[in-house]
Amino acid sequence: MSLTILSDDQISDLLETLTQEEARGFIDTLRNALREYSTGTQSIKDGTVHQPERISVHSNTTGATTLFMPSISSLGHAVKVVTLSAPSADKLVDTALPAIRPTGSVTLYSPQGSPIGFLHAKTLTAFRTALASSCLIVKRASVRTLVVFGSGLQAYWHMRLALMLRGDGIRHVYIINKTFSESAKETFKKIHGIPQSIKQREGWEQTEFGLLTPSYREYDRLLKEHLRAADVIYCCTPSTVDLFEASILTSHEGRRKGRLIIAIGSYTRYMRELPRELLLQATKSKTSGHHFHKHAIEGGVIVVDTLDGALKEAGEIIEAGLQPNQLVELGELVMIHRLAKEEEESLMSQSSAETSSINESTESLASPGSTLAGSESGNSVPGNESRRSSSRSPSRKGSSLSLPFHHRRSSSQGPVDEQRHKQHKSGHDHQLARWLSVGNVIYKSVGLGLMDLVVGFEVVRLAQERGLGSHVEGFS
Secondary structure (H helix, E strand, O other): OEEEEOOOHHHHHHHHHOOOHHHHHHHHHHHHHHHHHHHHOOHHHHHHOOOOEEEEEOOOOEEEEEEEEEEEEEEEOEEEEEEOOOOOOOOOOOOOOOOOOOOEEEEOOOOOOOEEEEEEEHHHHHHHHHHHHHHHHHOOOOOOEEEOOOOHHHHHHHHHHHHHHHHHOOOEEEEEEOOOOHHHHHHHHHHHOHHHHHHHHHHOOOEEEEEEEOOOHHHHHHHHHHHOOOOOOEOOOOOOOOOOOOOHHHHHHHHOOOOOOEEEOOOOOOOOOOOHHHHHHHHOOOOOOOEEEOEEEOOOOOEOHHHHOOOOOOOOHHOOEEEEEEEOHHHHHHHHHHHHHHHHHHHHHHHOHHHHHHHHHHHOOOOOOOOOOOOOOOOOHHHHHHHOOOOOOOOOOOOOOOOOOOOOOOOOHHHOHHHHHOOOOHHHHHHHHHHHHOOOEEEEOOOOOOOEEEEEEEEHHHHHHHHHOEEOOOOO
């Protein structure tokens, strides 16, 4: 068995030239892994899925924080090691020390422990984070205007994948940055430097790009206009303060359309990008029949990559005091869409009489008044269940999400009975699918080692097919 070694430049070159079909293949692979993680279709008892909490160490001498993120799946094992500056809000940080941009590596191992990949983590990390976000953007009905806070590598790859996957509909991209920095210049240079043939293939050769900074005298007015026009908002900054006022989007005028808001820049309890009021509004119970506007239903849904991580490390989630029953993992949504699609295909093949009968029976199973947002008046979650290890799941008592299953990661539990859930399909699944398509969706990501593992293996596979990287024989 050989060890594949890939530099950051090699990984970047490989990912930049992905076709839409290849990008969607990456998404499908990641979706399946997240589904297994969230629903326990592979159990820890079988030794196929495990996501321990990450470990961090800090150096007072250099100001660097190093994160160790192990993971295991049916593909094999992985350990990601990343070093970066801790946020300035952290009391351990000496703000006089030079900033350290995230850097590190991902090492991949076979199920038997043989090293098979050593990858630079810089571009890989940004790509896999954006790939997870793309699981939601591909579901949106309309993606015409993007607003991006930040101009670093995370911001670039979120834009790049959006253009790769939905470029034929995107007309405007607005980058919001503190200054016209070197990173902003570099990002503009990279975007405009993409070959015209690729832009035409992806359908965004006529897309307009703009940069807005607070130094511009019309900043406040344009920021409000851009945010309200946005179909997708990306927040990609290591911020410790809100990036915008909540009222821009929570007011009557701001609620005229549903948006997908993706926040991936903050990664500790001391950091935040989104205003508290925005999250609280998204977790309000929907009043039956009440609309702020004919196109925007009150409330929303908050999606996280990992419930464990979000409850411990997401500053916005912690500050808003949100509970597990007010959040849904990305992998759970994958399961819902899969079951909904399979059931819809099954129903289409049946006679109209049979379809009518099924609809009547499933409607009687739907809980009255259920909404897509977590209920503020739902049953409280016991304190010993508000946090969990990778093998235990939080209680969802009182959750108005009405998911067709609960988390099942315990080694003492069997896999989710998908066939049973297919039989309990209701209009709620269609409602959720529509909400994810046109409603208000907030996605908060703090990072998951399993993503590095899955995407890393795919990168190695593709690199071997294209003959990229160094290959060292004799590792077995």
